[in-house]
Amino acid sequence: MESSSSTPTTWTTYALASLATVVIALLAKRFRQKKLNLPPGPKPWPIIGNLNLMGTLPHRSIHQLSLTYGPLMQLRFGSFPVVVGSSVEMAKVILKTMDVTFAGRPKTAAGKYTTYNYSDITWSPYGPYWRQARKMCLMELFSAKRLESYEYIRVEEMNSLLQGLFKSSGKPVLLKDYLSTVSLNVISRMVLGKRYLDESDANSIITPVEFKKMLDELFLLNGVLNIGDSIPWLDFLDLQGYVKRMKVLSKKFDGFLEHVLDEHNARRKDEKNYVSQDMVDVLLDLASDPNLEVKLERHGVKAFTQDLLAGGTESSAVTVEWAISELLKKPELFGKATEELDRVIGQSRWVTEKDIPDLPYIEAIVKETMRMHPVAPMLVPRCAREDCKVAGYDIQKGTRVLVNVWTIGRDPALWEKPEEFYPDRFVGKDIDVKGHDYELLPFGSGRRMCPGYSLGLKVIQSNLANLLHGYKWKLPNDMKPEELDMDEIFGLSTPRKIPLVAIVEPRLPRHLYSL
Numbered sequence: 001m002e003s004s005s006s007t008p009t010t011w012t013t014y015a016l017a018s019l020a021t022v023v024i025a026l027l028a029k030r031f032r033q034k035k036l037n038l039p040p041g042p043k044p045w046p047i048i049g050n051l052n053l054m055g056t057l058p059h060r061s062i063h064q065l066s067l068t069y070g071p072l073m074q075l076r077f078g079s080f081p082v083v084v085g086s087s088v089e090m091a092k093v094i095l096k097t098m099d100v101t102f103a104g105r106p107k108t109a110a111g112k113y114t115t116y117n118y119s120d121i122t123w124s125p126y127g128p129y130w131r132q133a134r135k136m137c138l139m140e141l142f143s144a145k146r147l148e149s150y151e152y153i154r155v156e157e158m159n160s161l162l163q164g165l166f167k168s169s170g171k172p173v174l175l176k177d178y179l180s181t182v183s184l185n186v187i188s189r190m191v192l193g194k195r196y197l198d199e200s201d202a203n204s205i206i207t208p209v210e211f212k213k214m215l216d217e218l219f220l221l222n223g224v225l226n227i228g229d230s231i232p233w234l235d236f237l238d239l240q241g242y243v244k245r246m247k248v249l250s251k252k253f254d255g256f257l258e259h260v261l262d263e264h265n266a267r268r269k270d271e272k273n274y275v276s277q278d279m280v281d282v283l284l285d286l287a288s289d290p291n292l293e294v295k296l297e298r299h300g301v302k303a304f305t306q307d308l309l310a311g312g313t314e315s316s317a318v319t320v321e322w323a324i325s326e327l328l329k330k331p332e333l334f335g336k337a338t339e340e341l342d343r344v345i346g347q348s349r350w351v352t353e354k355d356i357p358d359l360p361y362i363e364a365i366v367k368e369t370m371r372m373h374p375v376a377p378m379l380v381p382r383c384a385r386e387d388c389k390v391a392g393y394d395i396q397k398g399t400r401v402l403v404n405v406w407t408i409g410r411d412p413a414l415w416e417k418p419e420e421f422y423p424d425r426f427v428g429k430d431i432d433v434k435g436h437d438y439e440l441l442p443f444g445s446g447r448r449m450c451p452g453y454s455l456g457l458k459v460i461q462s463n464l465a466n467l468l469h470g471y472k473w474k475l476p477n478d479m480k481p482e483e484l485d486m487d488e489i490f491g492l493s494t495p496r497k498i499p500l501v502a503i504v505e506p507r508l509p510r511h512l513y514s515l
């Protein structure tokens with residue numbers, strides 16, 4: 001009897017106790033959140049957060065918002081807080097003072113599906129695997145010695161660009177095609193040991209056109225705002241169809257990379273006095289090293305290889321195309337560049353990489369192009385690895401962190417007439433692009449800074465210098481400079497929306513073009 005009469009009381013007690021616990025937990029959470037001093041930002045909508053405020057060019061939408069909410073702003077993309085730094089001071093805090101805290105990368109569908117489940121360098125989380133990858137970049141892949149040893153490749157490929165343009169003199173040319181062929185061939189020969197994607201190679205399993213399309217798709221898919229990344233419970237619907245495209249793309253890349261690794265492994269096995277000749281060889285050597293701190297698996301070698309091919313191809317071509325476009329809009333600047341080239345180099349030879357430090361105006365054009373058209377306008381997203389405070393505001397662990405270098409490049413407090421393409425602003429100024437001048441960060445800064453920046457810069461500077469040294473440039477069909485469209489499209493890189501078409505005429509003695 002006693003037990004039966006006490007049962008309902010016990011249940012009621014349990015139920016009340018549980019309810020009280022839930023209420024206390026909810027109140028505690030609310031109380032904790034209330035106490036958080038989050039950076040200012042627009043009020044988020046339920047479910048979508050602030051995604052409704054993002055236009056087709058998110059860096060521009062975010063720029064507009066930062067004019068209202070200030071240099072440290074918090075947005076919400078679906079379920080995730082996103083903090084944006086938009087000033088030199090904030091860039092310095094995020095990329096230098098608190099670099100270790102913000103050295104993570106968010107988990108995205110692109111990282112999962114297109115980079116072998118985050119096994120590449122760009123999307124791998126901060127930790128021993130990524131640290132080892134960066135060490136390899138520093139010591140093996142991009143050491144000054146190795147880059148110098150590949151100079152002959154860069155020269156040969158640039159020569160074929162200059163020759164190709166000579167053959168098309170007087171006719172409209174699609175500059176980007178020429179530029180991405182050079183970049184692709186340079187990086188392909190350095191990383192894979194040969195052009196691989198040579199039209200004339202009967203064994204080639206992929207055409208250059210197809211491969212460039214794959215790289216364009218990779219850059220686009222790595223830069224898009226995929227709804228499933230922001231609203232995980234909608235992920236399975238793949239509303240924009242991006243995940244499907246990622247899976248198709250990764251299959252294509254994998255087929256190609258498998259072929260590359262098989263060929264390299266065969267040579268390692270068959271050649272008597274085998275020595276490593278290219279970056280894939282170096283990666284395979286490292287993968288077979290038993291003393292490596294963290295094992296590098298076959299899929300890791302493929303992921304790194306793809307990263308290097310992608311990082312090395314698109315960005316340099318995009319930057320040179322923007323530079324020539326800006327000059328065509330302000331043709332009087334061609335004269336300043338050629339005056340310097342004629343004075344320093346003369347009319348009897350081409351420009352070499354070693355000449356670049358003697359060509360401050362060319363360097364200034366490159367910097368000005370990177371200020372106005374940074375390839376990655378908000379760098380690559382980072383992720384807070386722990387709760388922390390920036391400028392007195394609370395930033396929660398897992399927050400995605402962007403640095404809007406596009407906004408910094410347009411800050412009127414830093415740049416006079418920021419909308420104007422004016423390379424002279426850099427002449428005689430001690431500002432470089434190597435990650436310590438926070439007003440100009442096209443390669444980022446800190447631990448996650450672009451490891452390929454010195455290669456990228458070499459290709460951009462020497463290609464641009466020779467394009468200006470060797471050719472006169474004009475717009476086709478008597479197009480006026482003001483009619484040249486300067487719209488961009490957003491992805492992981494930010495190229496011209498309408499590729500540049502221009503007409504070139506040689507400006508050096510003819511015999512120099514038989515390269």
Ligand code: HEM
Pocket residue numbers: 121122123134187307308309311312313315316319375376379380381442443444445447448449450451452453455456457460
């Ligand atoms: C114009 C040329 C280039 C530009 C403007 C550029 C820009 C960038 C930027 C902005 C980042 C992100 C930095 C950050 O998160 O703070 C990055 C990362 C990276 N870049 Fe580049 N890049 C260029 C060329 C290259 C080249 C030539 C390679 C390799 C061949 C390369 C490989 C990478 C890799 C692997 C990362 C990821 C680094 C990490 O997460 O630790 N890039 N690049």
